[in-house]
Amino acid sequence: LINWYWQEERKQGVSGYSTLRSGFQFDWCTGPVVQSAVGYWIGIPLWVKIAPLAATHIPDGIPSTVGEVLYLIIEVVTGIVLYDAIFFVIHWALHEVPMLRYLHARHHEHIHHAKSVEALDTLRHSLVDGTLQVFVNIIVQRRLPWGVKTRLARSLHNILVIWMLVESHSAARTLYIWRRWFVGVREHYKHHTA
Secondary structure, three states, X not given: OHHHHHHHHHHOOOOOOOOHHHXXXXXXXXXXXXXXXXXHHHHHHHHHHHOOOOXXXXXXXXXXXXXXXXXXXXXHHHHHHHHHHHHHHHHHHHHHOHHHHHHXXXXXXHHHHOOOOOHHHHHOOOHHHHHHHHHHHHHHHHEEOOEEOOHHHHHHHHHHHHHHHHHOOOOOOOOOOHHHHOHHXXXXXXXXXX
């Protein structure tokens, strides 16, 4: 999704990056992308070892009736709303609590090097900032207020949340869907460009 939006940004002349390398530091061990990737791939196995299972059996959730389709939609929408509500509070704190601002500063560095916020900025964050996003996603993916979330709902949730995050950072004038209908996606883009 990042590449898809980034291609549109380059076609429209709104990208400040001609190559992926120019958008990020890929220095071995010191670059933020490498640090985040290492942190992510070390963090996931640690989480699996430490956290108890959400359930011994996770249903597939493939619908076969209209009622099951509606339930799937409710699962996905509830997960996205919970993710947004929880991360809204965290994001607010990262901006408003002086001791936490430096943890989120890298995510807003685009102002210094690019024409506008871009799809690549979805990945521009500190290790703590990225860890908080993944942690919140894991929480809302494990359970819903009424029980275990199905595998299909989890998959759809991941696709939609990532798509919304990328679009909320894209400078592309076309190829936007979520910015039309979801205030949070539109306002997050404005938050970066204001």
